[in-house]
Amino acid sequence: MGIREFFFGSREAPQAAVQSRDGGVVINSPQDLADAIEGQMTSKSGQTVNANTALKVAAVFACVRIISGAVANLPIHVKRRIDAETREDASGHFLWKLLRKKPNRWQTPSQYRRMMQAHLLLRGNAYSLKVKGVQGKVVELLPMHPDRIEVKQADDLSIAYEYTNKSGRKQVFPQEAIMHLVGLTLDGVNGVSVITYARETIGLSLSMEDHGATTFKNGARPSSVLKHPGKLGPEAIENLRASLEAYKMGGESEGKSLVLEEGMDVSQLTMTAEDVQYIESRKFSRSDIAMFFGVPPHMIGDTEKSTSWGSGIEQQSIGFATYTLEDHLTTWEETINRDLVPEQDDDIYSRFNRNALVRGDMKTRQGFYTAMMQWGVYSPNEVRALEEMNPRDGGEIYYDPPNTAGGQDTPQESEGDT
Incomplete structure (x- = not known):
């Protein structure tokens, strides 16, 4: 069986889980394992919380989308270290094409990084199989689902990755065959999932959403109540209900007053203390989730506490x-340098262009470029290159920094001095 056939699965029907004699379930696939441990993913609120159900919470989806989008959209460069002070773009290196143009045959670089970052956020790990070509160069990165991989460390500290494909077959890959992004880790091998430690908060949010949806579906909180001094019979109740339904439909009744007969009275119902607490609990849950992911609340739509991190929204950003x-x-850069750069190319490294974070702020970019040119850090043509513009004649000059121009050791005497 070839590596691609194993990795993507064959045409054979997958094996189904069967019942053992003692009533237990035999595990033949990762899905069987996921089903078996589903009870361990249940929060105290009764909600099953895993990577898939957590994304149904708006705050979780927003946090994953924001962080994954930032990692996916930032330009990543492959550089060559010439000496201690000199760097150049390594556009001829195989990593340039792999990271900037075509990580595999069906994904763009941004799609690939967004997917891997989402795996990292939701599961604590992200894996890619390295497909090597001539001279051991990596020609493709095939993303592997984290739920199908078990990481094992031997006594000699070597790491192996046991992958289970869709048919339930297993294969062990050595450490050098896998690119492994690891988030926060407690054992140095496996990343810690945010979902694991935020399970109760996310479960509470799911429960509150279910409660709110059921409340609106069933109309559990009426806006008013009608009082009758006596007792209405079935026919009178039906007549009253029909009248109220016709009134609620609007039309010619729009804006008119409701006439009550037989001494009936109407009372308005205000929001109960339970309703107020429900709304406040949802706000608290949203802020808690943002804290778990390290995203400022205002970035997921919570602007009530815009000064809780720094002196304002700008400082939060x-x-x-x-x-x-x-x-x-940093996790991406160090993992790429460790897992994708050959040992003989120790002068090659990858780096994200952090300056692209302000590309949406024209005023900030203008001030940054002006300062860099005034202090002789950038030449005009280097600034033009960052803005995807062609160089101009005479644009390679570096200006002397202000107030630091060198002068003569001794001042010159003027002609009128004696």
């Missing part, structure tokens, strides 16, 4: 880039 996004970008 800076904090997100510094303390949350930087962590993920």
Whole structure:
């Protein structure tokens, strides 16, 4: 069986889980295993919380979308280290095409990174099989579903990856065959899933959404109540109900007053304390989820506490880039350098262009480029290259930094001095 046939599965029908003699379930596939441990994923609220159900919570989906989108859309460069101070683009290296143009035959670079980052956020790990070509160069990165992989570390500290395909067959891959992105880890091998530790918070949010949906479906909280001093018979109740339904339909009754007969009275129902607590609980749950993922609340639509991280929304955005996004970008860079760069190419490394984070802010970009040129860090043509513009004649000059121009050791005497 070829590697692609094993990896993507064959045409054979998958084996089904069967009942054992003692009533237990025999595990033949990752789905069987997932079904068997579903009870362990149940929160105290009664909700089953896993990577799939968690995405049904708006706050979780927003956090995963924001972080994954930032990692997917930031340009990644492959650089060659010439000496201690000199770097150049390694556009001729095989990693340039792999990371910037075609990671595999069906995904774009942004699709691939977005998918892998989502796996990392929801499961703590992301895996890709390295398909090698001539001279051991990696020509494809095939994403592998984290739920189908078990990581094992031997006594000699070597790591192996046991993968189960859709047909239930298993194959063990050595460490050098897998690109493994690891999030927060407690054992140095397996990443910790945010969902595991945020299970109760997410389960509570799912329960509150179910409660709200059921409430609106059944109309459990009426806006008003009618009172009758006596007792209405079945016929009178039906007549009253028909009248109220006709009134609620609007039309010619729109804006008119409701006439009550037989001494009936109407009372308005205000929001109960339970309703108020329900709304506040949803806000608290949303902020808690944002905290687990390290996303400022305002980025997922919660603007009530815009000053809870820094002095305002701008500072929160800076904090997100510094303390949350930087962590993920560094994980990607170090993993690429470890798993994809051959040992003989120790002068090659990958790096995200963090400056692209401000490409949506024209004023900030303008100020940054101006300062870089004034202090001689960038030449005009380098700025034009960052803006995808062609160089201009004479644009390779580096300006002297202001207030630091060198002068003569001794001042010149003027002609009038004696």
